[in-house]
Amino acid sequence: xxxxxxxLISEDIFEKNFVCNLxxxxxxxxxxxxxxxPLDKEELEILDKLLPVVxxxxxxxxxxxxxxxxAYVIDEDGDYxxxxxxxxxxxxFVFFDEKNIAKCAIEQAYLDGKTQAVVPDWKKPTSCHLYPxxxxxxxxxxxxxxxxxxxxxxxxxxxEELKLPVxxxxxxxxxxxxxxxxxxxxxxxxxxPEIWKR
Numbered sequence: 001x002x003x004x005x006x007x008l009i010s011e012d013i014f015e016k017n018f019v020c021n022l023x024x025x026x027x028x029x030x031x032x033x034x035x036x037x038p039l040d041k042e043e044l045e046i047l048d049k050l051l052p053v054v055x056x057x058x059x060x061x062x063x064x065x066x067x068x069x070x071a072y073v074i075d076e077d078g079d080y081x082x083x084x085x086x087x088x089x090x091x092x093f094v095f096f097d098e099k100n101i102a103k104c105a106i107e108q109a110y111l112d113g114k115t116q117a118v119v120p121d122w123k124k125p126t127s128c129h130l131y132p133x134x135x136x137x138x139x140x141x142x143x144x145x146x147x148x149x150x151x152x153x154x155x156x157x158x159x160e161e162l163k164l165p166v167x168x169x170x171x172x173x174x175x176x177x178x179x180x181x182x183x184x185x186x187x188x189x190x191x192x193p194e195i196w197k198r
Contacts, residue, residue, distance in 0.1 A: 002196055004185050007178065011196050012146035013167040017159030018132055020169075024154035027102030029131060031090040032151055035075040036082030038127040044080060046119050047071040050106065053114045054093070057105035061085040062092040082125065104128065121176075129173035132166060165190070 002009040030037075039047070051071055055063065065085045071092070075081045083092040093105045107124040109115050115122065123129060132155075134147040146166055159169065167174065167186060175183045189195055 002186075002189055004189070005178070005182055006140070007142045007144050007182070009144040009186070010146055013133060013144065013170075014165050014190050014196060016146050016148075016156070016166050017162070017164055018152070018155050018166045018169050019158040019162055019164050021154040021158045022101050023099070024158075025151060026100060027094075028151040029149070030094045030102040030104065030128075034088065036073070036084050036091045037125045039072055039080040039082065039125055041080065043125055044072055046122055047082075047106075047125075049118050050109070050115055050122075053118055054105050054109045057095055057108050058093065059085075059095050061089075062094065062105070065092040123176075126173065126177060130170060130177065133170055133174070135177070 002011065048071060051066070058066070062085055065083050069083045071083060072080050073083050084090065085092050085094075090102060091104075094102045095105050095108070097103055104124050106115070107128075110123045127134070132147045132149065132152060134145055136143040136145070159166075167190070171183065174186070
């Protein structure tokens, strides 16, 4: 494990390569799974504020689910997650483009410049932005780990072809989460494999 500030980081984010390949996976990570995207508590109010500007991007199923349950729910583990349109189905914030690729309505509203006046610089839930990194918050530190999921095999293949480590692919969301100073230190450690190579 690599220690930076109040984080413990798995070497996997250096050793594994990853680049999302939406044309291959069709955004399956927004559809598969037992619950929605994990949310930090401070993100709950943000979602509530953004709903009016995001709603035009939602599918009818998404609108119905959010009207019934709200933008977020508590899952079986007691954690807050985005609402699903139904059990075992896609996130309520998913829409499908002309190629039937699952995309995030929140992110699309952000890209279209609709969200900045309400909540500046919030592209989508942090857990979505950071995937395939998953963060577990403990009292003394955050554990920063690489999450391997079969549906992302095409992303792993493309990452191998491009030789792009997970942490470099996720530079923007990692800086969003921990700041540039933290990321710069991570980069320096990566450049010294004698420190972290197992």
